Amino acid sequence: MQDILDEISAEMRKRTDRGTVANYIPQLACVDPNQFAMSVVLPDGQTFSTGDADTLFSIQSISKVFTLTIALGKLGDHLWSHVGREPSGDPFNSIVQLEHEQGKPRNPFINAGAIAVVDSIMSGHQPKESLAEILEFVRFLANDKSICIDEKVARSEIETGHRNASLAHFMASFDRISHPVEHVLGTYFHHCSISMNCKQLAHAGLFLAFDGTNPIYGTRVVSPERSRRISSLMLMCGHYDGSGEFAFRVGLPGKSGVGGGILAVAPGEASIAVWSPGLDKIGNSKLGTEALELLVKHTGWSIFAK
Template identity: 65%
Template sequence: MFDLQAIIDDIYRELEPQRGLGKVADYIPQLARVDARRFGLAIVTVEGQAYVAGDADTAFSIQSISKVFNLTLALGKFGEAIWRRVGREPSGSAFNSIVQLEQEGGKPRNPFINAGAIAVTDLMLAGHTPREVIGEFVRFVRSLADDETIVIDHEVAASEAATGFRNAALANFMKSFGKLDQPVEHVLGVYFHHCALAMSCRQLAKSGLFLANNGRNPMTGHSVVSPQRARRINALMLTCGHYDGSGDFAYQVGLPGKSGVGGGILAVAPGKASIAVWSPGLNDNGNSALGSKALEMLAQRTGWSVFGS
């Protein structure tokens, strides 16, 4: 077994001169205030060993990474029925594209683009208040990370609600096609709160461990999902987890992953580890520029790519 601490220390040291690479998501005012030079990495193995470097214990807005946890909850409640509401295909378009949604009759391509996550959130609201759904979501992530300190950043949620016109357009568009059952303002309120969850790389890596361990959380012994469902969530992360940059991420890194415009990426090395990186500067596809480089280097040095070393 190689020395994982030495590997991520080396990656951090080699990439440190490039801190600040990319462009911070300035269309969400609270995210625009984040220091672009922040850079953290964390690996948590299925044996429970944690290896961290840089700003690994600084909380940041996980944004679209939250869609993995919301999808997991929805699959637990509705099973395969959710695929009547949202597809499983890569989008090939921007994460907030309205053109594709119109062409395809209001059914989003996958649960990891904004429209898809909004559709999943609508499902979760059936028979529940927004407060109940948000509470369940936070409790679920806390249980995955085995950490009760994880909270929603309400300033980020308010910032998104005040400026989320494109997401409001997507939701209203789906409503016009009869694809949303709940009030649009309730769906968007819950969606914005999910995205505003604040976590550190260490907490995020812990929360993804069940996907690296056949659906079971090795830290608690709790079975989160079946092995088959864990494989399927990983498959969706590999093919759809980086918006219209998903193919390139699979090519360069070769790990299931989900990015967020807060600069975080959660990646999974099945059977081995859960990995989280954070660097707020984004590339043209809305994925962490430095974080993507760090994961590519990690996959090369560990041979963890799902396609072989």
């Protein structure tokens, strides 16, 4: 495995077209696009890494996987009255679909859906308390108490987050937001600003590759059925309107973030985190996707393979 990762890393270093770093969040725009990292965790806990696997990056939308997991724990299937579970065919921040479907977001991974999920887990609490809960859960999953929120990124997002504010107010106009819009947005922007490195992220996603149970410690996070359902949503909607492309090329459930990270899970095999800040046109890590494509080619881990 280490050889495979090093080969991929070497290959990625050669690539000159590395995509474009997200520029709409000023704090993310200044990240060096030449960075690359990948970590693979096997069920026995062995962790293989290559590149800048200890460098922290902003996980951004990957956080949506963790809040979705929390929300399903709190609301169960009732969550699906707040948010749908179909791919949207639209960009991550589209509002058109909301107007056509009376303010109900198509799935939990587009921005509107994730904002609705955050609202659904706040249960009358203040943003601080909700954030503490989310952060605690991520630390528990990764078994790492050092994971933190990057306040600078969070503030940068709040200042420039008009599009998300628009989505939240739009849903609120359909009575789909239970807490003050500012509170929900504050929580949303902060939980997108969690900083992790590839090692931590790969560990945090391990339960999804093993039917809901962390195979290292044997701790059950969610039921097998729920784990599979979260994975199916990742596959169907985890890369916005590039989800079909990702399924086609990589063939693993995955969730990307505009910070350049991708969390992917190979059921029964491994949890994988990859990071490279340059994005393709749709907003998914360009080299990250290419690296995963190579990894699957080497390992045969596609969920569509026999």
